[in-house]
Structures are given as structure tokens and as C-alpha cells.
Amino acid sequence: xxxxxxxxxxxxxxxxxxxxxxSRRSGAGRRLLVALVFLVPALxxxxxxxxxxxxxxxxxSLYDKPGDTFVGLENYTRIFEDRQTFIALRNTVLWVVIxxxxxxxxxxxxxxxxERVRWSTxxxxxxxxxxxxxxxxxxxxxxxxxxxxxxxxLINAGLQGASDLVRGPGSFPGARPSIExxxxxxxxxxxxxxxxxxxxxxxxxxxVAIPPDLVPESAQPAATxxxxxxxxxAGAIWLDFTxxxxxxxxxxxxxxxxxxxxxxxxxxxxGTVVAEAKAGDDGTYVLTGLDPGTSYRxxxxxxxxxxxxxGYTWLAxxxxxxxxxxxxxxIWAGFAMVxxxxxxxxxxxxxxxxxxxxxxxxxxxxxxxxxxxLSPVLxxxxxxxxxxxxxxxxxxxxxxxxxxxxxxxxxxxxxxxxSFGGANxxxxxxxxxxFLFVLVLPAMFFNLKRFRTGA
Amino acid sequence: xxxxxxxxxxxxxxLVATLALIAAACGNGDDGxxxxxxxxxxxxxxxxxxxxVWAEGTGExxxxxxxxxxxxxxxxxxxxFTSTGDDIAAVLGPRVEGGDPPDVAFLPQPGLxxxxxxxxxxxxxxxxxxxxxxxxxxxxxxxxxxxxxTLYGVWFKLSNKSTFWYNSNALGDAxxxxxxxxxxxxxxxxxxxxxxxxxxxxxxxSGWVLSDWFENVYLRVAGPEMYDQLTNHEIPWTDPTxxxxxxxxxxxxxxxxxxxxxxxxxxxxxxxxxxLAFADPPQAGMVYEGDFxxxxxxxxxxxxxGEDADFVDFPSIDGSPTSVVVSGDAAVLMRDSEAxxxxxxxxxxxxxxxxxxxxxGFTSANTGVDTSVYPDDITRRSAEAxxxxxxxxxxxxxxxxxxxxxxxxxxxxxxxxxxxxxxGDVQGTAEALEDAASRAFG
Numbered sequence: 103x104x105x106x107x108x109x110x111x112x113x114x115x116x117x118x119x120x121x122x123x124x125s126r127r128s129g130a131g132r133r134l135l136v137a138l139v140f141l142v143p144a145l146x147x148x149x150x151x152x153x154x155x156x157x158x159x160x161x162x163s164l165y166d167k168p169g170d171t172f173v174g175l176e177n178y179t180r181i182f183e184d185r186q187t188f189i190a191l192r193n194t195v196l197w198v199v200i201x202x203x204x205x206x207x208x209x210x211x212x213x214x215x216x217e218r219v220r221w222s223t224x225x226x227x228x229x230x231x232x233x234x235x236x237x238x239x240x241x242x243x244x245x246x247x248x249x250x251x252x253x254x255x256l257i258n259a260g261l262q263g264a265s266d267l268v269r270g271p272g273s274f275p276g277a278r279p280s281i282e283x284x285x286x287x288x289x290x291x292x293x294x295x296x297x298x299x300x301x302x303x304x305x306x307x308x309x310v311a312i313p314p315d316l317v318p319e320s321a322q323p324a325a326t327x328x329x330x331x332x333x334x335x336a337g338a339i340w341l342d343f344t345x346x347x348x349x350x351x352x353x354x355x356x357x358x359x360x361x362x363x364x365x366x367x368x369x370x371x372x373g374t375v376v377a378e379a380k381a382g383d384d385g386t387y388v389l390t391g392l393d394p395g396t397s398y399r400x401x402x403x404x405x406x407x408x409x410x411x412x413g414y415t416w417l418a419x420x421x422x423x424x425x426x427x428x429x430x431x432x433i434w435a436g437f438a439m440v441x442x443x444x445x446x447x448x449x450x451x452x453x454x455x456x457x458x459x460x461x462x463x464x465x466x467x468x469x470x471x472x473x474x475x476l477s478p479v480l481x482x483x484x485x486x487x488x489x490x491x492x493x494x495x496x497x498x499x500x501x502x503x504x505x506x507x508x509x510x511x512x513x514x515x516x517x518x519x520x521s522f523g524g525a526n527x528x529x530x531x532x533x534x535x536x537f538l539f540v541l542v543l544p545a546m547f548f549n550l551k552r553f554r555t556g557a
Numbered sequence: 558x559x560x561x562x563x564x565x566x567x568x569x570x571x572l573v574a575t576l577a578l579i580a581a582a583c584g585n586g587d588d589g590x591x592x593x594x595x596x597x598x599x600x601x602x603x604x605x606x607x608x609x610v611w612a613e614g615t616g617e618x619x620x621x622x623x624x625x626x627x628x629x630x631x632x633x634x635x636x637x638f639t640s641t642g643d644d645i646a647a648v649l650g651p652r653v654e655g656g657d658p659p660d661v662a663f664l665p666q667p668g669l670x671x672x673x674x675x676x677x678x679x680x681x682x683x684x685x686x687x688x689x690x691x692x693x694x695x696x697x698x699x700x701x702x703x704x705x706x707t708l709y710g711v712w713f714k715l716s717n718k719s720t721f722w723y724n725s726n727a728l729g730d731a732x733x734x735x736x737x738x739x740x741x742x743x744x745x746x747x748x749x750x751x752x753x754x755x756x757x758x759x760x761x762x763s764g765w766v767l768s769d770w771f772e773n774v775y776l777r778v779a780g781p782e783m784y785d786q787l788t789n790h791e792i793p794w795t796d797p798t799x800x801x802x803x804x805x806x807x808x809x810x811x812x813x814x815x816x817x818x819x820x821x822x823x824x825x826x827x828x829x830x831x832x833l834a835f836a837d838p839p840q841a842g843m844v845y846e847g848d849f850x851x852x853x854x855x856x857x858x859x860x861x862x863g864e865d866a867d868f869v870d871f872p873s874i875d876g877s878p879t880s881v882v883v884s885g886d887a888a889v890l891m892r893d894s895e896a897x898x899x900x901x902x903x904x905x906x907x908x909x910x911x912x913x914x915x916x917x918g919f920t921s922a923n924t925g926v927d928t929s930v931y932p933d934d935i936t937r938r939s940a941e942a943x944x945x946x947x948x949x950x951x952x953x954x955x956x957x958x959x960x961x962x963x964x965x966x967x968x969x970x971x972x973x974x975x976x977x978x979x980x981g982d983v984q985g986t987a988e989a990l991e992d993a994a995s996r997a998f999g
Contacts, residue, residue: 313753343752345731347731523644
């Protein structure tokens with residue numbers, strides 16, 4: 103019976119099988135056709151925009167600057183011989199070694215610390231925000247932050263404010279004696295007469311390099327003949343510069359004014375400070391309590407001349423590369439933090455609890471349990487950052503001023519400079535591009551392998 | 558089905574309507590200003606693209622657009638301006654290679670003009686334009702825009718780069734008379750320093766200001782013939798005249814004479830150096846650069862050119878005769894179009910020059926320009942000096958040399974002079990310059 107049924111179904115099957123077989127074949131063919139229709143445009147674009155340029159660059163790198171003579175690997179050896187390119191290479195190595203690890207570490211710390219805090223979302227949003235702006239904008243922002251002038255640069259303004267709180271600037275920062283003979287600078291920053299004076303003498307000291315707006319309102323025309331008692335040294339401290347010109351150096355001219363607030367000291371022969379005084383409105387000072395037989399040197403103390411903090415040069419050797427790295431880390435820490443936080447959320451809590459129950463401290467839990475469990479995520483973040491850091495270009499171009507560009511150079515920037523920066527050396531530029539490509543390849547393969555083995 | 562069909566029609570109509578609106582918005586709008594006179598040639602419907610270095614920040618972008626708008630009003634063509642930023646070679650180079658250059662470009666270096674002509678990227682000017690140029694300009698300007706006898710461009714905007722600007726109030730208070738000789742300059746700087754104001758401000762961040770300093774000093778130390786020889790690398794950069802020029806420069810580039818000190822100077826860009834000199838209270842007494850400083854003063858500071866700000870000719874050194882270093886932008890034709898040729902011809906006329914000249918920050922070598930259109934005596938003096946120098950004006954050296962030596966940030970003359978400001982090493986700098994020049998000139 104079954105054979106009859108099967109024979110019947112066998113007879114029936116050819117009737118249905120015949121039309122089925124071609125449609126199954128054309129079904130498969132149709133699926134392939136549809137797949138191709140979707141893939142071919144993308145493949146064409148990839149071929150034209152990615153594959154062809156790669157081959158062309160490799161070929162172009164084997165030719166010299168104008169492009170007609172075959173030079174083989176000469177452009178590649180030039181990468182190591184040309185000083186500028188070598189500096190770019192060295193800097194890129196520094197970037198790759200320092201930055202991805204730092205960004206990942208900071209992201210990890212942020213992710214772990216804010217994991218169970220209530221305001222974690224707000225914190226993560228704020229830290230992630232720099233990712234929303236372009237590298238160009240970030241470069242402009244940080245250029246202003248690092249500005250050397252404390253009046254405009256954020257960091258130097260803060261440092262100046264802090265420094266002024268601790269010890270403010272003197273009354274006449276940057277001033278100096280008007281005559282060089284007879285007076286010399288002290289190591290601390292003041293000025294001391296080279297000769298000694300006996301009490302009863304008048305010692306006038308003129309200063310210059312004081313802009314008009316720094317002279318106090320209360321300043322009066324400088325005193326011309328100050329008398330000193332038998333145990334006193336006295337004189338006038340005045341601005342030895344006639345506005346409009348015409349004054350005589352070392353002489354109190356009619357329009358010249360005293361400098362109230364300037365501090366003076368009498369220095370005994372053994373170097374100790376015996377008396378101190380402050381100049382009055384007309385510049386008069388009196389140093390009392392001196393021994394009539396001894397000769398004292400008169401010193402303009404350093405408090406008068408102390409300058410406000412002038413600002414560090416953040417964007418010049420040697421700080422320019424770390425400064426640029428900080429800007430980069432500021433942008434990408436948010437990315438690392440967000441990715442690691444999502445990895446952290448996927449860790450089973452029981453393992454951490456079990457570790458804590460077993461008596462592990464938080465640090466041990468972190469180091470022995472959390473980090474190993476997070477290691478796939480950490481590796482992905484690290485490798486992505488390595489690929490990104492190898493390509494850093496616009497941040498260095500915009501952030502670093504022209505005078506420090508040679509020191510802060512990186513490979514991608516040098517490739518652009520060699521090709522388009524006036525030299526038009528497309529051979530060297532192509533060689534640098536291929537070199538960069540080769541550097542990135544291991545990281546790319548590593549990432550691809552991880553995706554394949556299923557992360 | 559009917560609903561679906563109707564929806565499809567509605568969607569199609571909406572798409573077409575949107576596209577039409579976009580097309581209308583992008584189209585050339587006629588704002589109806591009346592043309593000053595009958596147009597020379599009717600170019601209605603033609604549109605051309607003009608490229609140049611002028612960008613936002615110094616007012617120059619607005620002014621070139623005024624000139625191009627005047628041309629558009631006269632002829633009915635539509636003109637668009639593309640700003641390329643300082644590094645025009647980096648932008649135009651790839652466009653030329655790709656076969657899509659702008660119609661007209663303003664090239665700031667004769668060297669670049671020669672490079673492009675050698676690549677066959679420039680179209681020789683037609684007879685009308687050539688005749689206008691020869692009638693209105695001294696022959697040196699045709700020579701600088703020609704390669705092997707073929708004229709390719711017109712020097713539209715020029716700068717007298719031998720103007721030494723100073724803050725009149727600061728110098729008056731300090732009792733310094735504006736210096737006319739180098740010794741007066743050095744003495745004046747010492748007096749300004751005693752007065753309590755930094756003697757001068759320099760843009761050390763970009764490099765081109767330092768190269769202009771060097772060129773003015775060298776022209777006065779060595780004279781015009783040797784200037785040409787050094788430009789063409791016929792004498793080495795280790796020549797004694799170069800050493801002398803660098804020593805002179807070192808006298809004024811010391812840290813305590815510069816606003817911001819050495820470090821601050823190397824971080825300071827050009828507009829900042831002008832702002833420092835003309836702030837209230839002034840942070841510097843003097844600033845050297847070309848006559849376009851006047852335009853920057855007007856835009857970026859509250860100082861008034863002529864009252865608070867004035868200039869003297871760059872001080873003479875050891876009795877050198879009046880010398881002028883010049884730079885400029887030449888309009889060249891990169892695409893063969895009727896509108897492009899007409900624009901070049903227009904730019905060679907006095908009317909075109911006067912559109913920008915009347916707004917300041919611009920000098921023309923066009924002998925047909927009525928100097929009374931210049932907005933103030935300052936600009937007029939600068940223009941008259943330039944036109945008066947005639948064939949004795951020397952073009953900015955770094956613009957005449959290969960770009961990788963003369964006009965690239967961080968290397969060549971720009972980068973090495975920055976190092977020089979930092980170190981003050983005369984001999985080392987001269988040798989490094991010679992190395993870089995040998996490599997660039999080949």
C-alpha cells in the first residue's frame with residue numbers, strides 16, 4: 103500500500119516537481135540577482151574611492167616628486183632620513199603609546215566610579231559632549247585655553263589669579279633703575295647700590311620702565327632736596343622719565359613724579375637688613391636707626407619689582423605635545439567611558455558579590471574580577487583609539503601655532519604638508535600615506551578577527 | 558488603490574515644488590541696483606567663479622565682493638567668490654590637476670604664477686586686457702605677470718610693505734620722534750622701553766612677518782641688485798650681506814624689546830600684534846607691516862588712522878636710499894571664458910581699483926587711479942610712494958621664491974626666522990637658510 107502510495111505520489115511528484123525544480127533554481131538565481139543589485143553600487147563606490155586610490159598611492163610612492171622617474175623605495179628611506187618626517191614619526195609613536203592607554207584608563211575609571219551613582223546619566227552626558235563637536239572646534243577652544251597671555255588664556259589666567267592670591271605683584275612690576283652705574287640687581291630681584299653710604303647722606307634712586315597708568319594717583323612731583331638726620335639715610339624714589347621727552351637721566355626734572363609705595367632697605371656691610379622704609383607721595387623715604395659710623399648700601403627691595411605670573415608657554419616645546427594630547431583625551435574620554443559603561447552593565451553582578459563575600463576589597467574586586475571580565479570591551483576601545491590616534495591631523499593643525507608646528511608634527515599632517523604644502527612632493531606624500539596604512543593594518547585585522555570570533 | 562495613486566501624485570508634486578523652490582533660491586537674484594554706465598559687454602546669464610586668499614576677519618572679503626559686485630552690475634554676469642585661505646597653492650593645485658579650476662584667481666606670489674604657467678594652467682590675456690594693462694601700469698608690473706613674454710595677469714591689489722606703523726600717543730608721551738634711520742629706531746626703542754611700553758609687537762607665529770622684516774633690512778643693507786641675486790639664489794645665504802642683515806634684525810628682535818617677550822611673540826598672530834600696538838593703553842609702541850595694517854587698525858581697534866596711528870617709511874640703514882618692498886595679488890585667468898577675460902580687463906581699469914581704494918587698506922599701482930579717492934592721507938602717501946617708486950620697487954622676496962622655501966608655514970625662510978627669533982644665532986640661521994634654499998632651488 104505504501105508502495106502504491108509512493109508510486110502514486112511518485113507519479114504525482116514529477117507533475118509537481120517539474121515546475122518546482124526550475125522555480126527553485128530560478129529562486130536561488132533571483133536571490134543572487136537581488137543581492138548583486140544591492141551590492142554592486144556599493145562595490146563600485148568602494149572600488150573607485152577606496153581600492154583604486156590605494157593602488158594608485160602605492161604606485162605613486164615608487165616615483166619621484168614630479169612623478170616621471172621610477173625611484174623604487176627611495177621615498178620610504180626618506181621617511182627615516184628627512185629630519186622633519188622623522189620627527190613626525192617619533193611624535194606619532196609617542197601618541198600611539200600614550201594616548202589610547204590613557205583614554206581607556208580614564209574611561210574605565212569614570213565608568214566604574216559612576217556606575218551606581220544617581221547622577222551618572224548627567225555626568226556621562228557632560229563627559230560625552232566634546233564628542234559632538236568637530237576636532238577643528240576643539241582645536242580652537244583649546245588654543246584659547248592655552249593662550250600665553252594671562253589676560254586671554256584660561257589656564258594662565260587661573261594660574262595668575264592663584265599666584266596673585268598667594269603673593270600679589272609689586273607696586274612697579276618690571277621697573278628698573280634709570281642709571282646702570284652704581285646700582286646692581288640682586289639675586290632675589292631687587293636692586294642694590296654698589297657703594298655704601300654713611301648716615302646723613304641723601305641717596306636718590308630713579309626708576310624707569312613704569313607705564314603712566316601704573317604711577318599711583320597720589321604721586322606728587324618728586325622731592326628735590328631731602329635732608330637726612332645723623333642716623334638716617336634719606337632720599338627720593340622717583341620716575342626718572344619726563345613724559346614727552348627732554349628730561350635728564352639721573353636728575354629730578356620738574357615734571358617727574360615720586361613713586362609712593364616703593365620699598366627701600368638699608369643693608370649693613372655684613373648683608374643684614376637694618377632698616378626698611380616706604381616712599382611717600384613725593385617719593386621721599388627715610389631709613390632711621392642707623393649707626394653713624396657704618397656705611398650702608400641702599401636696596402630697592404624685590405617686593406617693588408615683583409611681576410605677576412606671566413604665563414607658561416603651553417604651545418611650544420616641550421609642552422606642546424602633551425598639551426595637544428590633553429585636548430585629544432578631553433574629546434575621546436567620553437567615548438571610552440560610554441562604551442566601557444555599557445560593557446560594565448553586562449557583567450553579572452553575582453560574580454562581584456561573590457568576590458566581596460569572599461572578603462575581597464573593592465580594589466581587589468576591581469582588579470581581579472571587573473577588569474578581566476571587561477577585557478574584551480577594553481581591547482575594542484583600545485584598538486579603535488589606536489586606529490584613530492594614528493590618523494590625528496586637524497587637531498594638531500589647528501591647535502598648534504605656526505612656530506611650534508615643526509615640533510608637534512604627526513605623520514598624517516606631514517603627509518599633507520609634503521603633498522600640498524608648497525613642495526608638491528606627491529611621491530613622498532604617497533609613501534607616507536602607504537606607511538600610515540601599513541601601520542593601521544594590524545589594528546584593523548585584530549579588530550576584524552575579534553568581530554569574527556564573536557564579541 | 559485610488560488613495561494610493563492620489564498620495565503618489567501629491568508626493569511627486571511636493572517633491573517637484575520643493576526642487577523648484579530650491580532652484581529659485583539658488584538662482585541669481587537681481588537686486589535692481591542701477592548700473593553706473595552702459596556695460597562694455599553684455600554677459601547676462603554667464604557665471605564665473607573667482608578665488609582669492611581674502612577671508613573673514615580683516616574686512617577684505619567684503620571689499621573684494623564690492624569690486625566683483627560692481628563688475629556684475631556693469632555686465633550682468635554673476636560672480637561668486639571663493640576664499641581659499643592663506644595657502645592658495647594647496648587649494649588651487651588639486652583643482653588644476655583635477656581639471657576644475659576657478660575662472661579667475663588672485664595669486665599672491667609671482668612664483669606661483671610662474672608655476673601655474675609652466676603647468677599650462679593659465680590662459681594668456683586677450684588684446685583688450687593687455688592694452689589696458691600696458692596703458693595703466695609701469696612695465697615692471699607687466700614683467701612680473703609675464704612668463705616668456707606672454708602676459709597672464711594684472712596686479713590688482715598691491716601693498717607697500719615698507720611702512721613702519723607707530724602709536725602716535727605712545728611715541729609722543731615717550732618723547733620719541735618717529736624714526737627715519739636705523740640708529741634712530743634703536744634709540745627710540747630704548748626710550749620706549751624706559752617709558753614703560755614694549756617698543757614693538759611682531760607676529761612671530763606665522764612667519765611671513767619675519768620674512769618681510771628680513772627683506773626690508775636686506776634691501777637696505779645690500780641694495781636692489783644683490784636683493785635680486787639672493788632672490789634667485791645666485792648668491793648663497795651665507796653671504797656677508799645676509800649675515801649683516803641678520804645681525805641688524807637681532808638688534809631689534811631681542812626679547813625685552815618685543816611685546817610679550819620672545820615666547821609671546823612666537824605665539825602671536827598678525828591681527829594680535831596690531832591690536833597690541835593700538836590698544837588703550839598701548840601694549841606696544843610700534844608695529845611693522847605693510848599698508849594693510851591701516852585696514853586692520855580700522856576694523857580691530859578703536860584707534861584712528863591719522864590721529865592715533867601713523868606710519869613712517871621703513872628706516873634707512875647706513876644711509877640707504879628710499880626703497881620699497883612690495884607685495885600684491887595678481888588676477889589671472891584659469892579658464893577660457895568671455896566673462897573671465899572681461900573681468901580681468903575690468904580689474905585693469907581705474908574704476909575697479911577705486912571701488913576698493915576708497916574703502917582703505919588697498920593700494921593700486923594703476924597710474925589712472927585718482928589718488929584723492931584714498932580715504933586718508935596715510936593711504937594716499939603709501940600709494941604715492943608705491944606708484945612713485947615705479948620700477949625701483951622690489952617684490953617681496955619670499956613670494957618670488959619656490960613656495961616650499963618662501964611661503965610655507967614652519968619651514969624654509971618662515972620657519973628658520975622663527976628659530977632665529979628664539980635663538981638669536983646669526984651664523985646657524987644663515988647656514989640653515991642656505992641648506993633649505995639649496996634643496997628648494999634644486
